[in-house]
Amino acid sequence: xDLRELYQDVILDHNRNPQNFGKPDASNRQADGHNPLCGxxxxxxxxxxxxxxxxxxxxxxxxxxxxASASLMTESLKGRSIGQIEELFEVFHxxxxxxxxxxxxxxxxxxxxxxxxxxxYPMRVKCATLCWHTLNAAIESKQDTVxxx
Amino acid sequence: MTIAQSAPAPLDVDAIRQExxxxxxxxxxxxxxxxxxxxxxxxPLAVIDRLxxxxxxxxxxxxxxxxxxxxxxxxxxxxxxxxxxxxxxAADDRxxxxxxxxxxxxxxxxxxxxxxxxxxxxxxxxxxxEHHSNIVPWQMVCEETGAKLRVIPMTDSGxxxxxxxxxxxxxxxxxxxxxxxxxxxxxxxxxxxxxxxAHQAGALVMLDGAQAVQHLPVxxxxxxxxxxxxxxxxxYGPTGxxxxxxxxxxxxxxxxxxxxxxxxxxxxxxxxxxxxxPHRFEAGTPDIAGVVALEAALEWVSAVGLDRIxxxxxxxxxxxxxxxxxxxxxxxxxxxxxxSSVVSFVMEAAHPHDIGTILDSEGIAVRTGHHCTxxxxxxxxxxxxxxxxxxxxxxxxxxxxxxxxxxxxxxxxG
Ligand SMILES: Cc1ncc(COP(=O)(O)O)c(C=O)c1O
Numbered sequence: 001x002d003l004r005e006l007y008q009d010v011i012l013d014h015n016r017n018p019q020n021f022g023k024p025d026a027s028n029r030q031a032d033g034h035n036p037l038c039g040x041x042x043x044x045x046x047x048x049x050x051x052x053x054x055x056x057x058x059x060x061x062x063x064x065x066x067x068a069s070a071s072l073m074t075e076s077l078k079g080r081s082i083g084q085i086e087e088l089f090e091v092f093h094x095x096x097x098x099x100x101x102x103x104x105x106x107x108x109x110x111x112x113x114x115x116x117x118x119x120x121y122p123m124r125v126k127c128a129t130l131c132w133h134t135l136n137a138a139i140e141s142k143q144d145t146v147x148x149x
Numbered sequence: 150m151t152i153a154q155s156a157p158a159p160l161d162v163d164a165i166r167q168e169x170x171x172x173x174x175x176x177x178x179x180x181x182x183x184x185x186x187x188x189x190x191x192x193p194l195a196v197i198d199r200l201x202x203x204x205x206x207x208x209x210x211x212x213x214x215x216x217x218x219x220x221x222x223x224x225x226x227x228x229x230x231x232x233x234x235x236x237x238x239a240a241d242d243r244x245x246x247x248x249x250x251x252x253x254x255x256x257x258x259x260x261x262x263x264x265x266x267x268x269x270x271x272x273x274x275x276x277x278x279e280h281h282s283n284i285v286p287w288q289m290v291c292e293e294t295g296a297k298l299r300v301i302p303m304t305d306s307g308x309x310x311x312x313x314x315x316x317x318x319x320x321x322x323x324x325x326x327x328x329x330x331x332x333x334x335x336x337x338x339x340x341x342x343x344x345x346x347a348h349q350a351g352a353l354v355m356l357d358g359a360q361a362v363q364h365l366p367v368x369x370x371x372x373x374x375x376x377x378x379x380x381x382x383x384x385y386g387p388t389g390x391x392x393x394x395x396x397x398x399x400x401x402x403x404x405x406x407x408x409x410x411x412x413x414x415x416x417x418x419x420x421x422x423x424x425x426x427p428h429r430f431e432a433g434t435p436d437i438a439g440v441v442a443l444e445a446a447l448e449w450v451s452a453v454g455l456d457r458i459x460x461x462x463x464x465x466x467x468x469x470x471x472x473x474x475x476x477x478x479x480x481x482x483x484x485x486x487x488x489s490s491v492v493s494f495v496m497e498a499a500h501p502h503d504i505g506t507i508l509d510s511e512g513i514a515v516r517t518g519h520h521c522t523x524x525x526x527x528x529x530x531x532x533x534x535x536x537x538x539x540x541x542x543x544x545x546x547x548x549x550x551x552x553x554x555x556x557x558x559x560x561x562x563g
Contacts, residue, residue, distance in 0.1 A: 038502045
């Protein structure tokens with residue numbers, strides 16, 4: 001398997017220039033995530049109005065996969081309902097676990113499809129999903145640190 | 150860097166590599182370059198064959214039967230104990246306790262010594278560069294007994310601050326447990342001095358030798374320590390077997406660790422009397438095959454010669470540090486004057502996890518992460534490192550492969 005299938009251009013771009021990066025001036029929910037295996041740390045900040053997530057930001061340190069995943073996640077989810085987000089996470093999770101066929105009957109992943117290559121690297125799945133787990137915790141506003149272990 | 154005093158005859162690394170079947174395979178389409186030896190080393194045929202031979206010819210339980218196989222298994226088992234004694238130059242083979250590995254050895258002392266002897270206000274000293282397995286057991290026993298854990302700080306380059314250590318030593322200090330060679334930084338600590346200082350303060354000393362025995366000759370009597378631990382699997386031996394050596398008097402002061410068969414003399418429902426050393430600390434059927442094959446590993450290392458191994462590895466470390474430093478994005482982590490076979494590094498704009506994946510795509514196995522030394526990472530203000538660690542079968546060509554793999558990281562991540 002070519003490394004390029006893991007490190008696709010979208011992923012590299014978002015790693016170099018992460019979107020929605022940094023603590024926003026305003027937000028009403030947040031959670032911390034931690035992957036003790038590699039030391040990745042992330043905080044996800046949300047502005048939730050009703051059942052819609054109208055704004056998402058993140059900060060922290062992580063590898064290219066986890067940084068790009070958080071960047072693309074925040075970009076893709078802005079304005080979506082919590083129900084839609086849950087659905088997308090499910091599909092995204094299946095994608096990185098290598099169950100690509102589910103993509104066809106789930107919601108459209110858009111640019112998130114770039115993470116398909118992660119499924120060939122089981123050790124890196126957690127890098128791609130840490131931000132999503134943290135997002136879930138933020139939605140539920142569990143204030144405890146989330147870990148991927 | 151630890152360089153042997155008189156230049157030993159160089160190793161025939163090609164011939165040595167022939168003894169390690171696992172090295173001759175492709176990973177992701179490239180010849181395997183195995184540089185994760187601090188995690189575990191590969192096994193020579195001598196060790197693999199000994200395991201097979203044990204199971205195909207003498208397998209039986211030890212210390213229990215009068216039948217011939219049981220006697221043979223017991224002899225092989227006890228012969229390995231003597232081999233370990235000799236390898237460590239211990240005074241008596243009853244001082245050699247077989248355990249699963251370094252972690253279990255430290256837990257054994259933490260429980261056996263700590264629980265029966267520690268009182269509130271007593272202190273245990275460890276260092277800033279300990280593996281989690283030399284931190285957590287002490288934290289557990291401190292929590293139970295009310296003793297306190299103190300930590301010897303280190304410099305940015307990864308050397309322990311002995312003046313600070315001197316200040317930590319007080320009449321309350323009961324035990325000092327430090328790593329001989331750091332697995333994340335490669336630092337070789339001045340354990341003789343550390344031991345002498347502890348003894349002056351009336352404290353016992355435990356050394357974590359997990360990264361020492363495969364690189365340096367160890368003489369526990371000369372070191373002067375009270376306990377010494379190592380794992381067979383980092384010394385070309387099988388997984389699941391390790392050693393706690395303890396000075397006889399120190400071992401005798403400890404309460405038994407686990408109860409069961411082998412460790413008892415008599416058992417009634419009212420009272421049990423415990424067996425003598427070393428069996429008192431070896432409850433249950435041990436990893437007999439592992440012990441027997443550990444002897445093969447010790448024989449193999451001794452035949453190759455630790456001085457020659459050390460000289461070869463020192464050359465690789467030197468070559469790797471020099472070659473890597475031409476890449477301006479690379480920053481080496483751990484630059485103690487006395488170092489062993491570990492090269493840890495971070496790269497600008499590349500997380501160690503990405504480095505690890507990119508190197509893996511070139512067939513190169515390195516460890517990435519905190520190496521079970523999170524406090525070291527916190528101390529140095531980094532999340533993780535990439536670590537290449539060398540063994541006797543590594544070559545300069547493999548270092549070249551590592552360096553070009555590292556150069557590729559920037560290419561891939563852009
Ligand atoms: C310095 C050090 N101490 C302790 C250990 C634990 O050894 P084991 O996992 O074999 O018990 C290791 C190995 O990971 C180590 O490098």
